[in-house]
Amino acid sequence: MINRFSSSKMLRNLTMLAIVAALAACSGTARVEPTGINDPYEQNNRKVHAFNKKIAGSGKGGGLAKAVPFEFQTMIHNVAENMSMPQVAVNSFLQGDIQGFGLATSRFAINSVLGFAGLVDAASEFKVPEHDTDFGETLYVWGVGEGAYYELPLLGPSTGRDVAGRVVDMFTNPLSNVLDSPEKYVGTAAKLTDRILKNSRRSDMISDVLGNSADSYAQARLIYLQKRRYELSRRTGTMATYDDPYAN
Known part of the structure; x- marks a missing residue:
């Protein structure tokens, strides 16, 4: 059902976006990416890291992903990906x-x-390539610096x-802006669930990488x-010149 207040909501969102854009512009156009690590909240991050390892199953049996049928996980991923395509189009x-705008629009x-x-x-059956981006990448393109490192509960x-x-x-x-409750929250819920399940599926691989490290937090x-x-x-x-740690 279309939200009758969608126009005012969209105006508010665009206004907020304009403010963020202005702040980004004030930061300057020259982007200097760090090569080191900026982790002023390490003590708290380590606590969250320990929590995330426990929730993910620490590589023992795949954690949460082991309890959810793979077919259902695939559907959650597909819904999350599709519902995010309008947002991907906006960021592109x-x-x-x-090109990314066209791909996101076509896939949706x-x-x-x-x-x-x-x-x-x-x-994908019609050979339309996958495309993904987010506002974090948009901020990167606009020249906003990386900032401090955080480990978020469940999200990593x-x-x-x-x-x-x-x-x-x-x-x-x-x-x-066009869907009423609760439909407008489906995409967010699906994306969050998909991210948690993805982290859980990768827990075995991550455990192998971190298992040989004396400090799993620093390695992650x-x-x-x-x-x-x-x-x-x-x-x-x-x-x-950064190496891709997941390259085959």
Whole structure:
């Protein structure tokens, strides 16, 4: 059902986005990415890290993912991916990525119509490539610095820039402006669940990597920062010298 207050909501969201853009502009256009680690909240982050390891199962049997049928996990992922495509399209547009905007729009249209509202990934069957981005990446393109390192409960490692991006992404998905409750929360719930299940599925691999380390927190922090920095530089064409720790 269409929300009758969608216009005012969209105006508020665009206003907030404009404020963030202005703050980003004030930070300057020259982006200097760090090569070291900025972790002023390490003590608290370590506590969250221990909690996340316990929830994920610490690599013993896959944790939460072991209890959820894989077919159901696939459907959750498909719905989360499809519901996020309008948001991906918005961020692609803000980054000046016209090709990414087209891919996100095409995937959403195909999967919403032919994929039973996103339960099935029909777009991939039509050879439409997957595309993903977020407001954290948009801030990177705009020149906003990385900020401090954080480990978030259930969601795992992040940075100050990406935490801000997550918050903004909660309000910039066009679907949240046209859907009523509770439909407008389906995408957010599916995305959160998909992220938690993904972390749980990867717990065995992560455990193998961290198991040989004397400090699993420091190792996980290093792997995340290397991977995120590499992904951002690769996606935006500003290639850096970071190694991809997950490369085959």
